[in-house]
Amino acid sequence: QVQLEESGGGLVQAGASLTLACAASGRSFGTSAMGWFRQAPGKEREFLSSINWSGMSTSYSDSVKGRFTISRDNAKNTMYLQMNSLKPEDTAVYYCATPRIGLPWTVTRAADYVSWGRGTQVTVSS
Numbered sequence: 001q002v003q004l005e006e007s008g009g010g011l012v013q014a015g016a017s018l019t020l021a022c023a024a025s026g027r028s029f030g031t032s033a034m035g036w037f038r039q040a041p042g043k044e045r046e047f048l049s050s051i052n053w054s055g056m057s058t059s060y061s062d063s064v065k066g067r068f069t070i071s072r073d074n075a076k077n078t079m080y081l082q083m084n085s086l087k088p089e090d091t092a093v094y095y096c097a098t099p100r101i102g103l104p105w106t107v108t109r110a111a112d113y114v115s116w117g118r119g120t121q122v123t124v125s126s
Contacts, residue, residue, distance in 0.1 A: 001026060016086050024077045033099050034051050035048075035108075037095045038095065045110040055074070061108070088124050090122060
């Protein structure tokens, strides 16, 4: 089973950019779909984006489409989330995870994902 660790969060001003990384250990990363989620205080975990095993197919939620870009480097066992034009409402803990075996890469429910990392905090000031 893949193990995941997020990094790259921080405190930035509105309009800034950040790139998050999700480092994976385990042999299955290169054949696994992956996803990014976030969770703000008092809110449910929110789907942001997913990517298929090769990186050739991606999907985004409406809240981040056009501002965030998901990518992966299977040679480095790492997935990325490039975040541009950040807004205060993007403030949250950001997580990466992988869909349960047998589910398609397009699933968006947090309950359909496993192997969650500990998360990385992103804070956007106005």
